Amino acid sequence: MPSLRLALAQVGTTVGDLAANAARVRRAAAEAAAAGADLLVLPELALTGYPVEDLALRRSFVDASRAALDQLAADLAADGLGELPVLVGYVDRVEGPLAEGVGAAGRGQREGGDASAPPHGLQREGGRRDGGGTGVPKGLPQNCAGLLHRGARVGRYAKHHLPNYGVFDEFRIFVPGRDLLVARVRGVDVAVAICEDLWQEGGPVAAAHDADAELLVVLNASPYERSKDDTRLELCRRRAGEARAVLAYVNTVGGQDDLVFDGGSLVVAADGQVLARGEAFVEQLVVVDLDLPEGSASPADVPGVDRVVVGEEPAPHREPVPAPVAEPLGEMAELWAALVLGLRDYVRKNGFTQVLFGLSGGVDSAVCAALAVDALGPGGLVGVSMPSGYSTAHSRSDADDLAGRLGIDYRTHPIAPMVDAFLENVPMSGVAEENLQARVRGTLLMGISNSEGQLVLTTSNKSELSVGYSTIYGDSVGGFAPLKDVAKTDVWRLARWRNEDARARGEREPIPEASITKAPSAELRPDQTDQDSLPEYDVLDALLEDYVVRAMGRSELLEAGHDPEDVRRVVGLVDRAEWKRRQGAPGPKTTPVSFGRDRRLPVTTHWREEDE
Ligand SMILES: Nc1ncnc2c1ncn2[C@@H]1O[C@H](COP(=O)(O)OP(=O)(O)OC[C@H]2O[C@@H]([n+]3cccc(C(=O)O)c3)[C@H](O)[C@@H]2O)[C@@H](O)[C@H]1O
Numbered sequence: 001m002p003s004l005r006l007a008l009a010q011v012g013t014t015v016g017d018l019a020a021n022a023a024r025v026r027r028a029a030a031e032a033a034a035a036g037a038d039l040l041v042l043p044e045l046a047l048t049g050y051p052v053e054d055l056a057l058r059r060s061f062v063d064a065s066r067a068a069l070d071q072l073a074a075d076l077a078a079d080g081l082g083e084l085p086v087l088v089g090y091v092d093r094v095e096g097p098l099a100e101g102v103g104a105a106g107r108g109q110r111e112g113g114d115a116s117a118p119p120h121g122l123q124r125e126g127g128r129r130d131g132g133g134t135g136v137p138k139g140l141p142q143n144c145a146g147l148l149h150r151g152a153r154v155g156r157y158a159k160h161h162l163p164n165y166g167v168f169d170e171f172r173i174f175v176p177g178r179d180l181l182v183a184r185v186r187g188v189d190v191a192v193a194i195c196e197d198l199w200q201e202g203g204p205v206a207a208a209h210d211a212d213a214e215l216l217v218v219l220n221a222s223p224y225e226r227s228k229d230d231t232r233l234e235l236c237r238r239r240a241g242e243a244r245a246v247l248a249y250v251n252t253v254g255g256q257d258d259l260v261f262d263g264g265s266l267v268v269a270a271d272g273q274v275l276a277r278g279e280a281f282v283e284q285l286v287v288v289d290l291d292l293p294e295g296s297a298s299p300a301d302v303p304g305v306d307r308v309v310v311g312e313e314p315a316p317h318r319e320p321v322p323a324p325v326a327e328p329l330g331e332m333a334e335l336w337a338a339l340v341l342g343l344r345d346y347v348r349k350n351g352f353t354q355v356l357f358g359l360s361g362g363v364d365s366a367v368c369a370a371l372a373v374d375a376l377g378p379g380g381l382v383g384v385s386m387p388s389g390y391s392t393a394h395s396r397s398d399a400d401d402l403a404g405r406l407g408i409d410y411r412t413h414p415i416a417p418m419v420d421a422f423l424e425n426v427p428m429s430g431v432a433e434e435n436l437q438a439r440v441r442g443t444l445l446m447g448i449s450n451s452e453g454q455l456v457l458t459t460s461n462k463s464e465l466s467v468g469y470s471t472i473y474g475d476s477v478g479g480f481a482p483l484k485d486v487a488k489t490d491v492w493r494l495a496r497w498r499n500e501d502a503r504a505r506g507e508r509e510p511i512p513e514a515s516i517t518k519a520p521s522a523e524l525r526p527d528q529t530d531q532d533s534l535p536e537y538d539v540l541d542a543l544l545e546d547y548v549v550r551a552m553g554r555s556e557l558l559e560a561g562h563d564p565e566d567v568r569r570v571v572g573l574v575d576r577a578e579w580k581r582r583q584g585a586p587g588p589k590t591t592p593v594s595f596g597r598d599r600r601l602p603v604t605t606h607w608r609e610e611d612e
Pocket residue numbers: 431434435438464468469470471472474475521522524530533579
């Protein structure tokens with residue numbers, strides 16, 4: 001049986017930085033060649049970064065992606081790596097009229113949809129149908145994998161299934177491919193698929209089986225959600241069984257706006273055995289030796305299958321290398337790592353070195369501070385205590401304690417004189433006065449940020465964002481929201497986990513215990529607590545999970561056992577806060593339904609669940 005040494009490079013890339021991404025591919029290729037790999041596979045759209053969104057609709061961008069791929073092929077050869085076949089994701093355009101392809105593939109995500117119909121975004125760009133012919137007009141963008149060998153692109157695969165649900169919009173910007181690419185490497189037939197292709201029935205997986213491929217490699221940019229690694233593993237096992245082939249899944253790593261990609265690449269045998277597993281949230285070259293049957297001398301001529309031969313020569317005898325099989329992280333460790341990576345990459349990729357926000361002594365700002373220090377180091381955070389006339393003594397002492405533990409740049413700016421000056425000029429009371437304090441804080445933070453160049457973070461969590469429990473243009477100020485998709489009860493769990501983890505490592509706990517145990521309060525009026533306005537957070541979060549994530553209607557919520565008065569109140573708050581969320585900062589997606597592209601609701605609507 002020929003052996004194939006496969007290298008999967010789970011790398012971090014940056015959207016639009018084609019030169020840096022190409023350089024990253026070259027480094028991975030050098031590492032893979034040094035490890036004796038016969039084939040290197042990189043993630044989906046590794047050359048352009050993912051997701052490219054409407055950049056795909058710019059001719060200049062697609063041209064640059066194609067040119068970068070050609071240049072990469074030449075550079076790899078110049079690096080002496082031309083003999084190593086490299087599969088890498090990039091944006092290409094339709095090269096010629098597309099033949100009717102394999103199985104159900106190429107139908108996109110619209111049920112019964114017409115695969116030749118250009119997506120909406122493409123229509124905007126001036127793309128058009130080709131007058132009812134079977135093909136798609138040349139020149140429209142496609143999400144592709146290019147196979148590079150000996151200085152040239154020798155094969156190309158265009159993604160069949162273009163996700164357009166949840167956070168994905170690929171049907172809007174790409175046209176689906178229909179053909180399958182099967183490359184013969186070291187005598188082994190290797191089929192190629194891209195991310196969503198794996199999640200849909202039929203298509204490339206079924207075609208890989210029909211084409212007698214022994215290995216199915218899948219290039220992915222699959223965003224993190226809690227426990228999604230378990231879902232992916234089960235999916236890979238099922239698809240490997242269906243294809244009766246080894247399945248190699250390589251995922252990208254890093255943060256991109258509101259998404260975090262978690263790596264965790266996998267190699268799974270047809271019987272479901274895990275042959276290799278990459279670490280989560282870190283770049284890694286996963287090298288695995290596979291014993292695979294030789295491809296047939298006269299392979300089946302399956303319509304829609306492009307076969308390319310990059311090597312019939314069997315691999316030389318070599319000592320097998322043990323493949324890495326990383327242990328999955330625990331629930332809170334995984335979530336923490338996702339938030340740290342999402343924050344770090346947002347800050348750095350947008351050219352900042354420091355972040356800035358208010359430290360209130362409460363748990364949200366404390367957790368944000370610990371995350372920021374883990375992401376950027378103590379020098380990466382400026383914390384500001386901004387006591388008002390209503391602030392408790394402990395809000396200051398707990399913030400002081402936090403800052404001391406973290407060793408950060410910490411400043412105090414009392415806001416009472418500014419609030420008083422405002423009130424003398426513009427009298428206000430009640431909620432207006434409460435919100436003024438939050439707005440003075442927001443103005444102060446933006447002033448420091450404008451002067452010194454930090455990025456302001458907003459500390460709001462998902463529970464508050466759900467019910468609109470924040471002051472617009474006040475404490476909602478900021479460019480990035482690390483806890484945007486973390487419910488308040490999980491903020492407390494994270495705080496406890498981070499302290500326990502520190503204890504286990506013999507380090508000082510970063511978060512003061514008092515910040516975790518105190519009753520949550522906005523401290524905008526005397527003796528205020530969050531529960532004056534909201535149900536207890538465990539009750540609220542359970543209800544929000546059912547209403548926001550599971551999208552239950554009023555009667556389903558009541559059937560699920562939620563209190564009718566809580567349902568009436570919370571559903572109304574959530575619905576009425578849509579306009580606030582629409583203006584909110586991005587933050588890392590961690591759940592199946594985050595606020596933003598994942599959950600799109602009209603701001604102006606007369607639909608009310610409570611009226612049902
Ligand atoms: N549909 C719509 N489209 C566009 N704008 C709309 C709007 N509805 C209201 N507005 C505008 O929004 C204003 C009301 O919103 P906003 O000014 O935010 O004020 P509002 O939502 O009424 O009050 C903020 C609430 O959040 C609480 N809070 C504040 C700060 C921190 C925390 C915390 O614990 O973290 C909690 C505070 O105690 C208060 O209960 C209106 O005056 C109006 O200008």
